Amino acid sequence: DTEVTQTPKHLVMGMTNKKSLKCEQHMGHRAMYWYKQKAKKPPELMFVYSYEKLSINESVPSRFSPECPNSSLLNLHLHALQPEDSALYLCASSQGAPGGGFTYEQYFGPGTRLTVT
Amino acid sequence: TQLLEQSPQFLSIQEGENLTVYCNSSSVFSSLQWYRQEPGEGPVLLVTVVTGGEVKKLKRLTFQFGDARKDSSLHITAAQPGDTGLYLCAGAVQGGSEKLVFGKGTKLTVNP
Numbered sequence: 619d620t621e622v623t624q625t626p627k628h629l630v631m632g633m634t635n636k637k638s639l640k641c642e643q644h645m646g647h648r649a650m651y652w653y654k655q656k657a658k659k660p661p662e663l664m665f666v667y668s669y670e671k672l673s674i675n676e677s678v679p680s681r682f683s684p685e686c687p688n689s690s691l692l693n694l695h696l697h698a699l700q701p702e703d704s705a706l707y708l709c710a711s712s713q714g715a716p717g718g719g720f721t722y723e724q725y726f727g728p729g730t731r732l733t734v735t
Numbered sequence: 736t737q738l739l740e741q742s743p744q745f746l747s748i749q750e751g752e753n754l755t756v757y758c759n760s761s762s763v764f765s766s767l768q769w770y771r772q773e774p775g776e777g778p779v780l781l782v783t784v785v786t787g788g789e790v791k792k793l794k795r796l797t798f799q800f801g802d803a804r805k806d807s808s809l810h811i812t813a814a815q816p817g818d819t820g821l822y823l824c825a826g827a828v829q830g831g832s833e834k835l836v837f838g839k840g841t842k843l844t845v846n847p
Contacts, residue, residue: 622777660823660837661778674834708777722766722827724835726777 622727624709630733633699639730641692641709650692652684653708661708667692699734706731738762741824741838748814749846756809756841758824767807767826769798778823814845
């Protein structure tokens with residue numbers, strides 16, 4: 619099973635709303651990722667959690683707040699977003715390479731299409 | 736600076752034609768992955784290559800990793816409309832950070 623699930627599939631929120639995106643994997647992967655993808659562009663890394671600790675924050679604005687409650691779950695809390703934050707938000711996970719590192723074989727979820735009005 | 740140069744950016748062909756997509760870099764990669772993504776969906780992992788000179792086949796798709804592990808190619812034989820999508824190469828730079836480096840993608844359209 620190489621499935622990463624994400625909810626919701628679509629989300630429309632106003633600039634004053636607070637919402638959360640959820641991601642789950644049951645592959646025993648120890649690294650999980652949040653990416654943002656704009657139309658016709660490759661995914662852009664936002665955050666990396668390895669062994670449930672935040673290991674990379676790509677200078678993401680504080681209106682995005684990640685959380686990793688356990689090794690299977692990853693949340694992205696959203697608050698006071700801007701219209702330019704509208705995008706496809708992707709979660710991914712990876713087990714890690716035999717020689718170390720977690721960039722090996724990342725599996726992506728279906729994404730959450732976020733629209734900020 | 737784009738670490739992974741992917742070409743072509745767009746490709747529109749007729750069903751039955753062959754095509755090749757390239758990913759090139761001046762950096763050495765410890766592994767390189769190819770993904771296919773359909774509109775509104777997440778990228779789906781097609782293959783991972785790790786050994787220089789490695790060739791992997793997935794039905795009509797052939798993936799090759801360069802001997803020096805700096806480049807890779809994806810060749811599709813007898814393309815079908817179902818092959819339509821965005822193809823992304825992504826690699827782990829040897830000795831680099833935990834970040835996966837993505838090419839800009841190749842938007843393939845196969846017309847019936």
